[in-house]
Amino acid sequence: MTEPGSTTEPGAAEGNYAGDFAHVGVQATTVHGDVNYYSSPVDASPKVKFATGVRLLEGGMPGKARQLIHEAVVDGHTGNKVCFHWQLALLSGRTWHEMPHEDIMRLRQAPTICRVTAGDSWADGVEIVHRLLNSVQQGNTDPGPLLKDFDELYDPQRAMILRHLELFLDGPLKNQMWHRALQDARRDQMDGDRADRVWKFFHPEPANPRQQEPRPPNIPVGTWVRAVVATVVLAVVLLHIGYLLVRGLQVYALAVYLLSIAGGCLAARGGLEWRFRTERCRAKDQEYAAPRTRTAQPPPGGFANKVDQSFRRYFGRYVPRQTDRATWLAETAGIRKSLRDEIVEVYREQRIGVERISWLIRYRVSEVRKQWENGTLFAYRYELATPLSTKILTLIGLAITVFGGSQVMESAMRLAPLSAARSTALALAAGVITALAWQHIILEYRRYAADKAEATRTQEGCQAAYERWKQKLADKPTDLEMAAWLDRDRKVLLNEALRHYGLSMSDIIAHAFIETPGPRTKRARVQNGPWRYSRYRLFLFLLTSDGIRQLSSELDFERGTLHGWNRVNYRYEAVAAVRVHQPNDDECRFELTLVNGEQIKFNVLTPGQEELQMNEAHGAVSEVTLDAAGFHHTLHVMEGIAAEGKQWIKQERRRQSKQNVA
Incomplete structure (x- = not known):
């Protein structure tokens, strides 16, 4: 393990190890049962399903968002805005080669299915996403005209594209788009009076004061x-x-x-x-x-x-x-x-x-x-x-x-x-x-x-x-604000990693995050939403041509500051196995074993988190928490490395080429 400020040469011995499998002390638990962004009735209309899917996407849970927006489209809810969000939901949180063939087909057919017509900013957003897809697939194209048109795009479409297409982009376009995303993240990281409002999210709706009735006169x-x-x-x-x-x-x-x-x-x-x-x-x-x-x-x-x-x-x-x-x-x-x-x-x-x-x-x-x-x-x-x-x-x-x-x-x-x-x-x-x-x-x-x-x-x-x-507590931040702030913190952490290793985004073959609760943290969530924490432990895996860079840092979410850096470097061949231990719905442990027997393991979910409210399904909260933590993408990447080693890179590119042709 290297200390903050030190350097590690590429291909360092696989014995470098950061142990993060520590007990997480939770100081307070809050479930905002009075707020519900992320569920809709079974018999909900397509419009309601779409609105719920959009909130899930903004909340950092693209998996469930894809499902609901797709159902809304199938049920006949179409239009420019629907198409734009459907595109982002299909792409968010995963790379091109992670997408199943049916989702690739939906992505390509989305403008036709949704009957997109020119004339508004949503249609402009659909067009930009389509051109970004073509640029990634074709490669070696001049990104200048596309970037010019992208910069002229208004918010929220511009900001949403930067947020949700981070993993998808590749080639010469990747560095340019990353520069814009980082600039926005730094500018907006503490906006919305974050430092003075985040703590309020971890306080529940106060109960009304109740008066203790005095003992009535006791006169026989x-x-x-x-x-x-x-x-x-x-x-x-x-x-x-x-x-x-x-x-x-x-x-x-x-x-x-x-x-x-x-x-x-x-x-x-x-x-x-x-x-x-x-x-x-x-x-x-x-x-x-x-x-x-x-x-x-x-x-x-x-x-x-x-x-x-x-x-x-x-x-x-x-x-x-x-x-x-x-x-x-x-x-x-x-x-x-x-x-x-x-x-x-x-x-x-x-x-x-x-x-x-x-x-x-x-x-x-x-x-x-x-x-x-x-x-x-x-x-x-x-x-x-x-x-x-x-x-x-x-x-x-x-x-x-x-x-x-x-x-x-x-x-x-x-x-x-x-x-x-x-x-x-x-x-x-x-x-x-x-x-x-x-x-x-x-x-x-x-x-x-x-x-x-x-x-x-x-x-x-x-x-x-x-x-x-x-x-x-009247200006308590919404869960959507919490998700947006966390996304900006991730980008700041990624930039620190790139700066430390002297890499650009185009040097990164793939990257993946996992968020776990930090020590002495407070936690809260809205109904049917993921757990949010006052302190996080952020894990970042960078896949480069020379090997894997793993970084972790503790995030003080209220202040938006990172502390306690740990870095571990190992070759692709050093990864022996990746395991996920999930004995029940509210516990999930990630374990990565190196060939020398050392283990890197940490809790993604800790026992006792599945505190269900009315109308919440068993296991649903854990699933959206894992989705919001980026767990599924990270697991896909690390399991691929464990199975194929460095050949995973070539295999992924080969699979991507096949999908592009298809």
Whole structure:
């Protein structure tokens, strides 16, 4: 293996080897089920099939595009635009000799079948493609007039030809067209605000914030019965005591009696406020307190476990300024558990991925950090502290009730001892029962109202955060943009390889790419589309007259930069075997064995990628991912080398000549 910046002589020993069969760590997985570019109903009209085929072609999946566009043409959908896209689909991603005879015939007959008529830019594009075909087949023709007409062609036809005919072109035309393709790729590599938008593709459509409904007031029927009955009994007894005082003309005692009742009402009101604040503060303390015992861990891979991991990650990341991480995590352990339990409870039955509520978890954690930094995280202790005035009024009311009640009972006992004693006993019993019953009822309703108000405030904050996040993701790149950017990155890599080896495009007999997920990558796809990655490992095979040049580099897709170059050179005779190991639909491993026993192998698909959505066929996602990665063309080339060695070059040219004649 040669290091970046070094050189390797042609025909170097076949022992040079780059090992890239490493584990790929995936940080996040997203499937945009709300976006579907790449499928059409079984009974779709020819127009719909054609439109879907065009999107597949633009998305870098020519295999399925060929099928759908052909079906649309067979069903009668024709015209200049149809013919142009059909031509590109037939040629894209493969060389002339890779095309089966029936596709060659379709390519030649496309203008006639589609009834092409001159007069628009699509017809001009059809004509240019036809002339390019003739130039490749005839060779040794002056490309000047053709290139002049090509340069006068408008976009998108010009750009599409440069993109899809890269492998097909040959001869003196190849260098000229490559120069134009590279120029466009460099110019447009970071267009569309790529650096600020790519990351958004790997975030799913956020789920709506859901409000946790507070626990309804828990008031048993028996409590209501006790409250009503005891209140009625108390009212009757108090009236009876008042009647005794009126009948005995005890004016002073009657005034004291009314004052003691007012004091009792004052004490009850203040006492309820005091009790409510105390209990609510205690409940908040318990909610936010760190768990004293280790709680059972949810099953690995489940929804609750993923929510746990997400909360741990964001609490570990969002440490307040000037705060020790260990202190922050210890002090917020209870809050973290409370928030986690709330999210799990609200979303557990919604069958959504944690990725869709990551925005909500981030927001809730950021709010905790903000409150910590503002010193308001435990502000409820001050807000719920009972005012001194309430305590004083409660104690005064209680004192008035006790003092006045004793004075009144003494006067009543002098007037009617037996009746007063009976009423006093009933009043005390009914008063206790009434106080306890109504206390429970009122506190439950107040607790529910406070929970409701708190939940509403939280929901309003979450809704505002949700709207902000949706707005931030509003310009998420489409899959077609992702495919176009990746195609430009490929061209930049190819140019770096040509520059390093001092080669021109016409020196390259054939070239092939394979794209694999890079380390610590994020991945996402649209429904029925291929996986896209935030980091790629790009492999490039260059077939020259002296041997095979293999290059690999890690692509930071967001920034469009290449890092970590590895180069391997070996002769055609050094290739002993090419294998593809695909034990299931979502795993594919490419292995190239050299005659000295060394192996070059890497994963094209990693296990666990086949995450199907509704209306997705098993294996379909893997197939389009392999198609978009250029796997089929690369496999064709490398299997040919393994089978025929350097003779493959002559055999391919012989096969191409036969097809040209046919």
